[in-house]
Amino acid sequence: MIRFENVGMRYGNGPEVLRDVNFSLEPGSFHFLTGPSGAGKTSLLRLMYLSARPSRGLINLFGRDIATTPRQDLPALRRRIGVVFQEFRLLDHLSALDNVALPLRIAGVPESQIRTHVAELLSWVGLADYVQSRPATLSGGQQQRIAIARALISRPKLLLADEPTGNVDNAIAMRLLYLFEELNRMGTTVVIATHNEGLISRFDYPVLRLEDGELNMIGYGSTL
Amino acid sequence: MHMVRTFLFGRRYDVPLDQDSGSKVLPWIIALMVYLASLSLTATMTVSGLIGQWNADVAGTLTVQVPPAHNEGRERSIETDPRLKRIIAILQAQPAIQSATPLPQDQMDALMAPWLGTGDFSRELPMPWLIDVEIDRTQPLDLDNLGMQLDSTVPGVTIEDHQVWLKDLIVFARSIEVIALLILFLVTLAGVTVVVFSTRAGFDIHRNVVEALHMMGATDAYIAGQFQTHAFGVGLRGGLIGLGMALVTLLVATYFAAQINSTLMPSFSPSWLLYLCLAFMPLASAVITMYAARATVMRNLNALP
Numbered sequence: 203m204i205r206f207e208n209v210g211m212r213y214g215n216g217p218e219v220l221r222d223v224n225f226s227l228e229p230g231s232f233h234f235l236t237g238p239s240g241a242g243k244t245s246l247l248r249l250m251y252l253s254a255r256p257s258r259g260l261i262n263l264f265g266r267d268i269a270t271t272p273r274q275d276l277p278a279l280r281r282r283i284g285v286v287f288q289e290f291r292l293l294d295h296l297s298a299l300d301n302v303a304l305p306l307r308i309a310g311v312p313e314s315q316i317r318t319h320v321a322e323l324l325s326w327v328g329l330a331d332y333v334q335s336r337p338a339t340l341s342g343g344q345q346q347r348i349a350i351a352r353a354l355i356s357r358p359k360l361l362l363a364d365e366p367t368g369n370v371d372n373a374i375a376m377r378l379l380y381l382f383e384e385l386n387r388m389g390t391t392v393v394i395a396t397h398n399e400g401l402i403s404r405f406d407y408p409v410l411r412l413e414d415g416e417l418n419m420i421g422y423g424s425t426l
Numbered sequence: 427m428h429m430v431r432t433f434l435f436g437r438r439y440d441v442p443l444d445q446d447s448g449s450k451v452l453p454w455i456i457a458l459m460v461y462l463a464s465l466s467l468t469a470t471m472t473v474s475g476l477i478g479q480w481n482a483d484v485a486g487t488l489t490v491q492v493p494p495a496h497n498e499g500r501e502r503s504i505e506t507d508p509r510l511k512r513i514i515a516i517l518q519a520q521p522a523i524q525s526a527t528p529l530p531q532d533q534m535d536a537l538m539a540p541w542l543g544t545g546d547f548s549r550e551l552p553m554p555w556l557i558d559v560e561i562d563r564t565q566p567l568d569l570d571n572l573g574m575q576l577d578s579t580v581p582g583v584t585i586e587d588h589q590v591w592l593k594d595l596i597v598f599a600r601s602i603e604v605i606a607l608l609i610l611f612l613v614t615l616a617g618v619t620v621v622v623f624s625t626r627a628g629f630d631i632h633r634n635v636v637e638a639l640h641m642m643g644a645t646d647a648y649i650a651g652q653f654q655t656h657a658f659g660v661g662l663r664g665g666l667i668g669l670g671m672a673l674v675t676l677l678v679a680t681y682f683a684a685q686i687n688s689t690l691m692p693s694f695s696p697s698w699l700l701y702l703c704l705a706f707m708p709l710a711s712a713v714i715t716m717y718a719a720r721a722t723v724m725r726n727l728n729a730l731p
């Protein structure tokens with residue numbers, strides 16, 4: 203599904219924020235990615251969802267070497283990845299429904315199939331009453347759930363979530379994690395970056411830890 | 427507005443370009459460009475129409491001018507002037523000359539009326555005779571030789587080849603035409619530049635949205651399509667406004683040209699071809715705006731990973 207070999211990354215001419223990162227994720231796996239703020243979690247996810255290029259090393263995604271993949275093939279790869287951005291990146295001029303529908307429209311799904319799908323998923327994340335609301339009129343937690351619904355709507359092969367429970371209380375956080383588990387059971391590979399160690403310990407999934415730009419597998423959630 | 431857009435383009439924009447302050451000004455700038463372009467086009471087509479008209483009018487004609495006899499007065503006539511007969515005979519002997527007809531006195535009077543009035547006074551003045559000569563330009567005609575022959579028959583006879591002064595006039599008209607075309611080109615260039623910069627500004631304003639779309643797997647063509655559709659609308663709106671202003675100007679100009687009603691002024695009556703070309707201006711403006719926006723966005727997108 204995804205393999206990193208000796209990956210290093212720097213912003214501009216700055217220091218390496220990721221150093222010699224090696225790991226591989228099996229299809230259908232579920233991982234937590236943790237580490238202190240500034241450790242490089244977001245940077246690592248950006249490499250995975252092809253929004254940044256490594257400064258060295260090899261990244262293999264869906265069996266393709268990213269460095270040699272032509273640029274025009276990248277959108278199709280990105281469409282197989284669902285991303286929950288740390289800062290949501292919702293489109294403020296669109297309703298919750300249109301935001302969540304966006305990946306389907308980009309993929310060219312017929313309009314007739316979009317509406318019911320989207321409404322269904324929005325009620326799944328507890329936003330049935332906010333289908334026509336603009337993101338700016340909603341709370342941080344509600345916006346986060348729109349962002350999650352948008353990442354899930356196209357049933358991605360790989361789901362990358364950057365602090366997806368950062369703005370919700372524990373009850374909703376658990377509920378969202380059950381949603382990710384549900385998706386994982388249907389075959390999606392899931393990576394969740396979070397510094398909420400309490401949450402991690404309530405699940406029995408492998409945990410990757412980033413510290414000073416180096417990545418280590420540190421065990422399973424419930425044993426930490 | 428939203429209904430119309432949905433009707434025209436299937437759905438709303440993912441990139442909210444219509445909310446930019448720039449997109450309220452841009453149609454007016456484009457309108458101004460289209461207005462100037464329309465006037466340049468009008469100038470070009472009118473001048474080239476005039477050149478064609480002049481050419482057709484004088485292409486096959488010469489005027490031979492015979493000075494008045496010393497003693498002629500009130501009772502002069504074509505029939506009684508033997509010199510005229512001799513000149514006409516020489517002219518008609520040339521193979522290249524198809525006809526030679528003296529201008530009748532009443533036509534002479536009409537020609538002179540604006541300067542001399544219509545009174546008997548004009549009859550008192552010694553006037554040259556004018557002979558309209560129709561020639562076939564495909565046959566050789568040595569004008570210098572003919573001129574000398576005529577001059578030795580009746581001293582003071584001159585041949586006026588309209589082609590000569592027309593040539594100068596045409597050079598002048600052509601230079602107006604070239605300048606107008608140059609203005610058309612520069613205005614288009616300026617318009618494209620404005621669109622490129624405003625698209626680049628729009629791209630920067632909406633960089634967040636663009637990047638979000640990009641990371642959701644939107645192709646460059648999809649994202650460019652958003653800008654392009656919007657740009658087409660802006661170009662079309664600007665083009666229609668500009669065309670409207672140009673038509674008003676043309677109507678006013680046509681009205682005043684008709685009021686002047688002078689034989690000295692070339693007639694100004696826009697042709698249907700001009701109107702047809704002008705009718706295409708909004709579409710041309712929309713298409714040019716669209717492609718300028720597309721090219722700009724595609725270039726900027728290329729910088730994304």
Ligand SMILES: Nc1ncnc2c1ncn2[C@@H]1O[C@H](COP(=O)(O)OP(=O)(O)O)[C@@H](O)[C@H]1O
Nearest residue numbers: 213216219237238239240241242243244245246
């Ligand atoms: N766009 C950027 N430009 C320059 N430096 C950045 C940028 N984004 C992150 N960094 C730096 O990279 C390091 C890792 O940041 P980040 O990946 O956001 O960590 P985390 O998500 O674990 O908090 C930090 O030192 C941060 O300052």
Ligand SMILES: [Mg+2]
Nearest residue numbers: 243244288364
């Ligand atoms: Mg982060």
